[in-house]
Amino acid sequence: MSTDPADVTAYRASAHDAGEVGRLLHDFNTEFETASPGVNVLTGRLQSLLAGPSTIAYLIGHPAEGVALVTLRSNVWYDGPVALLDELYVRPHRRGHGLGTLMIDQLLADATASGISAIEINVDESDVDAQRFYERHGFSGRDPSTGERAFYYALEL
Amino acid sequence: MSTDPADVTAYRASAHDAGEVGRLLHDFNTEFETASPGVNVLTGRLQSLLAGPSTIAYLIGHPAEGVALVTLRSNVWYDGPVALLDELYVRPHRRGHGLGTLMIDQLLADATASGISAIEINVDESDVDAQRFYERHGFSGRDPSTGERAFYYALEL
Numbered sequence: 065m066s067t068d069p070a071d072v073t074a075y076r077a078s079a080h081d082a083g084e085v086g087r088l089l090h091d092f093n094t095e096f097e098t099a100s101p102g103v104n105v106l107t108g109r110l111q112s113l114l115a116g117p118s119t120i121a122y123l124i125g126h127p128a129e130g131v132a133l134v135t136l137r138s139n140v141w142y143d144g145p146v147a148l149l150d151e152l153y154v155r156p157h158r159r160g161h162g163l164g165t166l167m168i169d170q171l172l173a174d175a176t177a178s179g180i181s182a183i184e185i186n187v188d189e190s191d192v193d194a195q196r197f198y199e200r201h202g203f204s205g206r207d208p209s210t211g212e213r214a215f216y217y218a219l220e221l
Numbered sequence: 222m223s224t225d226p227a228d229v230t231a232y233r234a235s236a237h238d239a240g241e242v243g244r245l246l247h248d249f250n251t252e253f254e255t256a257s258p259g260v261n262v263l264t265g266r267l268q269s270l271l272a273g274p275s276t277i278a279y280l281i282g283h284p285a286e287g288v289a290l291v292t293l294r295s296n297v298w299y300d301g302p303v304a305l306l307d308e309l310y311v312r313p314h315r316r317g318h319g320l321g322t323l324m325i326d327q328l329l330a331d332a333t334a335s336g337i338s339a340i341e342i343n344v345d346e347s348d349v350d351a352q353r354f355y356e357r358h359g360f361s362g363r364d365p366s367t368g369e370r371a372f373y374y375a376l377e378l
Contacts, residue, residue, distance in 0.1 A: 089297060101298070106297055109297050109300075110297060113295050113297060116295070118294060118295055119295055119297070133297065135294045135295055135296065136294065137275060137292045137293065137294040137305065138270050138273070138275055138276050138292055139292065139307065140246060140263055140266050140267060140270060140276070140290065140307070141258070143266075148294065150296065150297070172376075172378075175378055176378050180378060181377065181378060182375055182376065182377045182378060183375065183376045183378065184373065184374065184375045185373075185374040185375075186371045186372070186373055186374070187371065187372050187374055188364070188367075188369055188370075188371055188372075189369040189370040189371065189372060190367070190369050195372070195374070198374050201376070202376050203374040203375060203376045204374065204375065204376070205372045205373065205374045207345070210347070212345055212346040212347050213345075213346040213370075213372050213373070214343045214344065214345055214346065214372070214373035215343070215344050215345075215346060215352070215362045215370050215371070215372065215373070216341065216342075216343055216362070216370070216371035216372070216373050217341065217342040217343070217344055217352070217355050217360040217361065217362045218339055218340065218341045218342070218360060218361065219329075219339065219340045219358070219359050219360045219361070220338065220339045221329075221332055221333050221337060221338060221339060221340065
């Protein structure tokens with residue numbers, strides 16, 4: 065990968081970038097030993113999702129070395145939509161160079177400009193580095209009045 | 222409230238029920254000393270949201286004594302949408318009679334029938350009763366392989 069600074073600008077992916085997004089998400093899950101439906105299935109879904117209004121992806125690098133995936137939903141407590149940062153991944157050899165920060169900064173700027181009311185993330189208990197990273201970017205994992213955590217629960221159907 | 226069993230069937234709210242849903246959500250936040258934009262603002266938003274495909278509410282009782290609010294989003298890891306149970310509330314004098322269970326059961330049945338892939342919930346750390354309630358209904362708050370929690374982080378914009 066070039067070290068040209070122009071190469072390390074985060075940019076919003078279009079449906080044409082579905083293959084690069086799918087490849088990075090697949091490699092993410094493979095690295096962390098999580099099941100993946102495979103690059104082809106992910107790419108097919110992303111071609112459809114990225115063409116719609118509710119899924120946003122950021123890429124960084126040419127070829128892309130990092131991805132952020134965001135989905136939007138309505139929320140009765142806010143005027144604007146709420147964004148969930150589903151995934152943030154940077155390839156191992158490119159970590160520690162601020163690529164995650166560049167993608168988060170772009171997300172925050174775009175979210176503010178487009179009237180998104182809040183951004184949410186689910187972070188694993190043991191992933192203290194990620195917790196610190198998000199705290200540095202203004203996210204809070206504790207209720208401001210009680211200091212308590214919120215736990216994420218799920219049921220697959 | 223009548224004790225006629227016909228009165229305690231959970232039913233899906235339409236946009237015409239926005240006022241009842243908004244009143245219950247406002248009372249929920251007031252009871253737990255959380256800010257609310259007020260019944261009128263909530264009702265206005267719900268009239269629009271409940272007319273669309275991505276926000277679902279269940280009510281129970283006539284007049285309604287409980288509400289469940291659900292929003293849908295796309296997710297690249299699944300074929301179908303993912304549902305987030307944003308709120309589940311039963312009026313204090315009606316608690317302990319299984320109204321929450323009736324709403325959850327209806328949600329699970331409808332979600333399965335409509336191809337929803339997963340249901341997610343954020344539960345406060347101290348709300349052990351809610352954690353037990355959701356665990357009884359099949360939800361898990363821990364990673365099945367590591368046993369660890371996922372924490373919910375948020376940033377309001």
